[in-house]
Amino acid sequence: MGLLAYIARRLIFLVFILLGVSLMVFVIxxxxxxxxxxxxxxxxNLNNPEIIQAYRAKWGLDKPLHEQYLLYMENLVHGDMGRxxxxxxxxxxxxxxFFPATIELALLSIFIAVSAGLxxxxxxxxxxxxATDQLLRSISVLGxxxxxxxxxxxxLYVFYYQLGWAEGPGRLSTFIDPPLAVTRLFxxxxxxxxxxxxxRNAMGHLILPAVILGAFTMGLIxxxxxSSLLEVMSRAYVQTARAKGLSEKLVILRHALGNxxxxxxxxxxxxxxxxxxxxxxxxxxxxxPGIGSYAYNSATSLDFPAIIGVSLLIAFNYVCINLFIDIxxxxxxxxxxxx
Amino acid sequence: MRxxxxxxxxxALLTLSLIGPVSTTMAANDQIVIGWQQDTITxxxxxxxxxxxxxxxxxxxxxxVKFGDSIDVPKPYLITDYSVSDxxxxxxxxxxxxxxxxxxxxxxxxxKWTFERLKHxxxxxxxxxxxxxxxxxxxxxxxxxxxADPDAAFLSKIATSSFGILDSKRVRANGGQxxxxxxETDKAQTWLDTNSVGCGPYxxxxxxxxxxxxxxxxxxxxxxxxxxxxxVLRHIPDLSAQMLMVKKGDIDIAFNLGPEQxxxxxxxxxxxxxxxxxxxxxxxxxxQNPEVGGPFANPHVREAVKYAVxxxxxxxxxxxxxxxxxxxxxxxxxxxxxxxxxxxxxxDKAKELLAKGGxxxxxxxxxxxxxxxxxxxxxxMVAEKIKNxxxxxxxxxxxKPQDFSVGLNDYRTGKWSFxxxxxxxxxxxxxxxxxxxxxxxxxxxxxxxxxxxxDLTALGEKAMVETDNVKRSAYxxxxxxxxxxxxPFLNLxxxxxxxxxxxxxxxxxxxxxxxxxxxxxxxx
Numbered sequence: 131m132g133l134l135a136y137i138a139r140r141l142i143f144l145v146f147i148l149l150g151v152s153l154m155v156f157v158i159x160x161x162x163x164x165x166x167x168x169x170x171x172x173x174x175n176l177n178n179p180e181i182i183q184a185y186r187a188k189w190g191l192d193k194p195l196h197e198q199y200l201l202y203m204e205n206l207v208h209g210d211m212g213r214x215x216x217x218x219x220x221x222x223x224x225x226x227x228f229f230p231a232t233i234e235l236a237l238l239s240i241f242i243a244v245s246a247g248l249x250x251x252x253x254x255x256x257x258x259x260x261a262t263d264q265l266l267r268s269i270s271v272l273g274x275x276x277x278x279x280x281x282x283x284x285x286l287y288v289f290y291y292q293l294g295w296a297e298g299p300g301r302l303s304t305f306i307d308p309p310l311a312v313t314r315l316f317x318x319x320x321x322x323x324x325x326x327x328x329x330r331n332a333m334g335h336l337i338l339p340a341v342i343l344g345a346f347t348m349g350l351i352x353x354x355x356x357s358s359l360l361e362v363m364s365r366a367y368v369q370t371a372r373a374k375g376l377s378e379k380l381v382i383l384r385h386a387l388g389n390x391x392x393x394x395x396x397x398x399x400x401x402x403x404x405x406x407x408x409x410x411x412x413x414x415x416x417x418x419p420g421i422g423s424y425a426y427n428s429a430t431s432l433d434f435p436a437i438i439g440v441s442l443l444i445a446f447n448y449v450c451i452n453l454f455i456d457i458x459x460x461x462x463x464x465x466x467x468x469x
Numbered sequence: 470m471r472x473x474x475x476x477x478x479x480x481a482l483l484t485l486s487l488i489g490p491v492s493t494t495m496a497a498n499d500q501i502v503i504g505w506q507q508d509t510i511t512x513x514x515x516x517x518x519x520x521x522x523x524x525x526x527x528x529x530x531x532x533x534v535k536f537g538d539s540i541d542v543p544k545p546y547l548i549t550d551y552s553v554s555d556x557x558x559x560x561x562x563x564x565x566x567x568x569x570x571x572x573x574x575x576x577x578x579x580x581k582w583t584f585e586r587l588k589h590x591x592x593x594x595x596x597x598x599x600x601x602x603x604x605x606x607x608x609x610x611x612x613x614x615x616x617a618d619p620d621a622a623f624l625s626k627i628a629t630s631s632f633g634i635l636d637s638k639r640v641r642a643n644g645g646q647x648x649x650x651x652x653e654t655d656k657a658q659t660w661l662d663t664n665s666v667g668c669g670p671y672x673x674x675x676x677x678x679x680x681x682x683x684x685x686x687x688x689x690x691x692x693x694x695x696x697x698x699x700x701v702l703r704h705i706p707d708l709s710a711q712m713l714m715v716k717k718g719d720i721d722i723a724f725n726l727g728p729e730q731x732x733x734x735x736x737x738x739x740x741x742x743x744x745x746x747x748x749x750x751x752x753x754x755x756x757q758n759p760e761v762g763g764p765f766a767n768p769h770v771r772e773a774v775k776y777a778v779x780x781x782x783x784x785x786x787x788x789x790x791x792x793x794x795x796x797x798x799x800x801x802x803x804x805x806x807x808x809x810x811x812x813x814x815x816x817d818k819a820k821e822l823l824a825k826g827g828x829x830x831x832x833x834x835x836x837x838x839x840x841x842x843x844x845x846x847x848x849x850m851v852a853e854k855i856k857n858x859x860x861x862x863x864x865x866x867x868x869k870p871q872d873f874s875v876g877l878n879d880y881r882t883g884k885w886s887f888x889x890x891x892x893x894x895x896x897x898x899x900x901x902x903x904x905x906x907x908x909x910x911x912x913x914x915x916x917x918x919x920x921x922x923x924d925l926t927a928l929g930e931k932a933m934v935e936t937d938n939v940k941r942s943a944y945x946x947x948x949x950x951x952x953x954x955x956x957p958f959l960n961l962x963x964x965x966x967x968x969x970x971x972x973x974x975x976x977x978x979x980x981x982x983x984x985x986x987x988x989x990x991x992x993x
Contacts, residue, residue: 162874168881171593181591184652217510217678218658227678283709291713298719299710300680304502304701415707419679423706430873 133460137453144449151445152206152438156199159429159437166215166432167191189215202438211442212435216428221439224424229443230314231301232420235343236405237315238336242344243351244398250348251355251394252382258360266352273349279411281342286415289338297334299417306331339416343409347401354397358390365389391462399455403448498992499698501974503985504711505724507704512676513661514633515586518593520893521724523630524984525702528684530633530667531691533561533580533612534624536982540897541803543628547575547668547691556619556936563610568689569636570665570672577606582637584614584627586647590655594631597896619934621941625898629982636666670695670988679704684987695988696976708845715740715969721992722977723969724985727845728788731967739972744790745979747966748799749844749893751787751851753778753959756886758916763834765887768955769826775959776819777862781811782854783961787846790965796949796956797892799963801981802899803938804945808963819862831863837888838868839876844891844964851961852889883916889961897982899945903929905958906948915957925951 167185175181186192190201205212211221250266257263289296297303301316309319309328317336320328362368363386371385372378408422421440428436508519514526535546545551551561567575581604588598600623603615616623626632637645643664644656665673670692671684682702686695703720705711712730715723716737726734734740755771756762764770784791792800792808800808823831838852849870856866866887871879879885892911894901904911906929908919919926925948932944952958966979976989 165878166874168874168878175591175593175596178596181595184591188653218516224678286710286713291717298714298717299705299707300703304681304703304719305500415710417680417703417705417707417710419677419704423679432874 133457137457140449140453140456144446144453147449148442148445149203151441152203153199155438155441156195156202156434159432159434160195162432166434170215170431170433198434202435211439214428214433214436214439216431216433216436221435224436225421225439225443226314228419228421228424231418232406232408232422234301234315234317235336235339235418235420236402238340239344239405240347240398240402242340243347243401246344247348247351248355248394250352252359252387254352254356255359255363256378256382267356270349270352273345273352275349276345278342278346278409279415281345282339282412282415285338285342296338297331299335299415301332301335301418302328303331303335335416339412339418343405343412347398347405350397350401351394354394355390358393359386362386362390388462392459395455395458395462399451403444403451406447406451407444499696500701501697501699501722501990501992502701502703502720503722503724504703504705504714504720506706507679507682507702509676509678509682511658511662512665512673512682513658514631514635514667515583515590515594515655516592516658517631521984523982524987525673525682525684526630526633527669527983528671528700528987529665529669529673530630530635531669532628532630532632532634533563534628536628536897536980538978538980540625540801540981543624547634553936556934557616559614559616559623561612561614563612564691565610567668567691569639569668570687570689571636571639572689573636573638575634575668576609577612578609579634579637580604580612581606582641582647583635584632586635586640586645586651586655587631589647589649589651591652594629597626597629597631619936620900621932621934621936621938622896622898622900625900626896629896633667633669639666671700674699692988696991697987700987700990712969715971718971721971721974722985722990725845726967726969727842728786728967729845731788731969734969741970741972741974743968743970743977743979745966745968746790746792746801747844747964747979748801748897748981749891749964749966750794750797750799750960751843751846751848751889751891751962751964752797753855753961754880754885754888754890754915755957755959756883756915757918757921757957758883761884761916762886762957764826764828764832765834765957767826767828769822770828771955771957771959773819773822773826773862774859774864776813776815776822777859777864778855778959778961779814779858780809780961781814782858783851784811786850786854787844787962787964788967790967792963794960794963796952797905797958797960798899798902798945798949799894802902802945804899804942804949806946806949809960814858816861823862823864828863831865833865834867834887835869836866837871837876837879837885839873839880839890840870841873841891844966846962846964848889848891855889880914883914885914894981899941900933903933903948905952905956912957917957922951 167182171185190198202212214221214224217224254263254266290298302308306328308316309323309325312319312322316332317329320332368381368386371381408420408425410422410426413420413422425440509522510519511517514530517526531547533547534543536543547564547567548561549564551559553559563575563577569575584598584601584604588595588601600616600618600620601614602617605613607613640657643660646655662676670687670690672687674685675683684700686698705714708726708730711723712726714720731742755765757766759766780793794800795806795809798805836852836855838848841848852868856868859866880890903909906912906925907917907922908926928944928948932941935941968977968979970977973993975991980986
């Protein structure tokens, strides 16, 4: 009962967070010294006051700011996120088109980051101050500090162009049709269709951007796992476990790791939230039609409905991920109570 | 245990994807893949107004008249002939037997409906039809268009893809409207984004935003059968990625490569570089209003800037084939004078002029530039170059990079004091460039009002309506000479256009009106 009440309370809180985000983004994007009419109408049409007026009226830009906001919120309550000024399509349709590409990339990136990060972190902690530890710590520093756009270009050149180990930019190769949309995650949908060839092709396209995006979070996870594990391993109950004669492997896996995971999970959650927000540079280099490029294009043309739509989506992701992590804490550490 | 299996499965998938070289599906000989920076917002000819999208619309929708290889005078295309009376009344006779890709015959009613819809949509392209006063479908094959005022560029305008003729029956059935309320009532855009109803060489098979656009041969096309059955335009926004893909053969044509990438491809035997003169230009804007422009509002300072700029260096930045037009009329247009000598720079004269203008020791100022890569040249980099050039005569500039929408706002509201900007013509006719004259749209961005130079304003008005090209050419020449003496605009670069194609591709040629005539592409 405690957990359910806690989730319900957090979900109610989510509504207020989204409300706050929408208000903040609305105000900030209108404070920018730009005018969407100037960005989106041609120079010729800007000389025609009649067209400017019609354009403002069409997109509700002629109304006072608070009215624009209230109208937006009223539509939002009815499930309408408005129409993008730039693409002239419902924002929801745009998000549904671009977000799955980002989810697919984020899932693989976080999988790579967590697998490698945890493994490196544990090995580093066990072999503290050894050459292996130094090497893994260097890899984690490299992951955190290498500019992703640079790594993307180098990886593309080496693994796609020179070695031919990975596919080039895009989600699929030319002349390979996307699988039937069920989840809109190409690898999953292709497997559901039983089309191994499409799944393999989609995976070949995913791998390079996923490794590059995963590298940053991997670095953070490695470092957090290492330090957290080292701290836990000096605790009395770990010493007791050792004194009982348990093997080092059992001591770490059964007694130390679980307790060391709390801060690691926080880092994983934040990393995943970050990945779900899209990354413009990597998406651009790999021609990945994700939410990052959509957000960038919307921001540069001051497409207010799209900007707010993307912001709400990202805020929603973070809140949900945080909620999930909070719940997970309880499973990892029974002392956590949802009061 | 279940989790363990899932992890193993994903790991296996990951590994398999990396085992051995991947097999890329190569395009067959009748399929051509183009890598480009997709700028498509819509494929509705009445609404699309993006720089490169018209290469697709031109392949889907034929206009009444069309440019050949050059952009001098458009030739009859869907018509047998036309006549002009009173400089304002154009009578077009449609060719018999032409069908839309839908199977419906092309009629005068479709032409009337298409023109009226474009005018009434109040879209970015609608200005092209603004001067049309009246359109009559006299019979099934005769259309009479009456203009409000004579317009020397009318035929050039209707040769653009915005005037591509639509199957009006089909578009009406899918929410299309052409009457005066079309701006509010027309709902055909979404449908036209996934369906094409023209009589061009290709039909639309698929439009996937930010991914790809696929065209297939139009079986009812009235002209010669295009060589390629299928054309795929893949969105590859990063130019380095576009370069690698054309080198590897995953794309047949790289559409947007700039001078940096072209340099790296010169020695590749599998690649052909096809240079061509473009019409886009990068220029300096110097505000005429002393309160905004400061020292740049002074004519002596403007002339000093003209002498201080290193044109040769700028042309190297823009790549092979770039030139510096004498004024705002690009080389290639009717009446264009020969370009400026790249060795025009004269620092002593520039310093002398600066002193004459009251600034013997120079001054401090700001140069604005939008963070934008235009035709492969970064505007901020151009601003840095100008800062360096003008620094030699004592003008100390601070470069002010601006976000696109913020910079555009300053530009369009005439707030820029001194800035780097760019321009690509809306339609391929020299009259388009008259926008730079005092009181016209671009002139006003530099607060150059109509009454400040009555001589230029009068010349511009004459050129705008003169249908005799010899006389029009003389006006244009005169405008260039006057603007070279003094104007708020200093043209820096007319950008070359370099298409990069695989060596087995023929028929690729940059076209200023339609960018690339897709129906001419052949893969050997």
